[in-house]
Amino acid sequence: EAGVVQSPRYKIIEKKQPVAFWCNPISGHNTLYWYLQNLGQGPELLIRYENEEAVDDSQLPKDRFSAERLKGVDSTLKIQPAELGDSAVYLCASSADSGAYEQYFGPGTRLTVT
Amino acid sequence: QKEVEQNSGPLSVPEGAIASLNCTYSDRVSQSFFWYRQYSGKSPELIMSIYSNGDKEDGRFTAQLNKASQYVSLLIRDSQPSDSATYLCAVFYNQGGKLIFGQGTELSVKP
Numbered sequence: 064e065a066g067v068v069q070s071p072r073y074k075i076i077e078k079k080q081p082v083a084f085w086c087n088p089i090s091g092h093n094t095l096y097w098y099l100q101n102l103g104q105g106p107e108l109l110i111r112y113e114n115e116e117a118v119d120d121s122q123l124p125k126d127r128f129s130a131e132r133l134k135g136v137d138s139t140l141k142i143q144p145a146e147l148g149d150s151a152v153y154l155c156a157s158s159a160d161s162g163a164y165e166q167y168f169g170p171g172t173r174l175t176v177t
Numbered sequence: 178q179k180e181v182e183q184n185s186g187p188l189s190v191p192e193g194a195i196a197s198l199n200c201t202y203s204d205r206v207s208q209s210f211f212w213y214r215q216y217s218g219k220s221p222e223l224i225m226s227i228y229s230n231g232d233k234e235d236g237r238f239t240a241q242l243n244k245a246s247q248y249v250s251l252l253i254r255d256s257q258p259s260d261s262a263t264y265l266c267a268v269f270y271n272q273g274g275k276l277i278f279g280q281g282t283e284l285s286v287k288p
Contacts, residue, residue, distance in 0.1 A: 105265050105278025168220040
């Protein structure tokens with residue numbers, strides 16, 4: 064069974080530029096998560112999707128971050144414009160359903176903003 | 178009090194020893210607990226889940242849960258250098274319906 068797929072793996076951009084990350088969850092997983100992980104910290108939830116619906120985006124900085132999950136499968140997370148403080152690893156995870164189910168992570172995208 | 182607390186380490190153990198990783202959490206009604214392993218430069222990998230008080234064993238790994246004390250631990254028996262990684266404790270908080278991670282404990286197993 065294929066795991067969670069993310070691209071790109073690495074991205075270097077200048078501040079004020081836009082950037083987008085893509086995620087394909089494990090087949091059949093209805094719930095998709097985007098997390099942010101800073102060095103030395105655990106992942107922090109940005110947004111959770113159940114199928115196409117964003118059910119928890121309370122931690123997403125909506126002035127510059129946006130996300131979508133069209134057709135309830137793939138998802139894209141966008142930052143526009145990027146700031147220096149956005150440098151981090153962006154992780155996508157999926158689970159069979161919402162709730163206290165096991166979540167499986169993709170390889171992540173390491174973003175560096177210069 | 179942080180929602181999920183772990184000692185950041187590093188915890189250093191000799192090869193073959195038992196490594197003990199600890200985690201406390203603040204939500205008294207949490208029911209689901211997870212341990213993730215994260216190698217340097219890699220993403221978190223789920224290695225154990227535990228939902229009931231007591232011990233759960235999987236190979237060299239044993240997760241222990243004590244809900245009354247709000248404490249969950251991970252024991253690694255016969256530690257190997259390949260176990261050197263950061264171990265993340267994660268607790269599912271019913272209020273808000275989200276998984277909260279600790280900051281992780283770095284484990285170093287010395288040959």
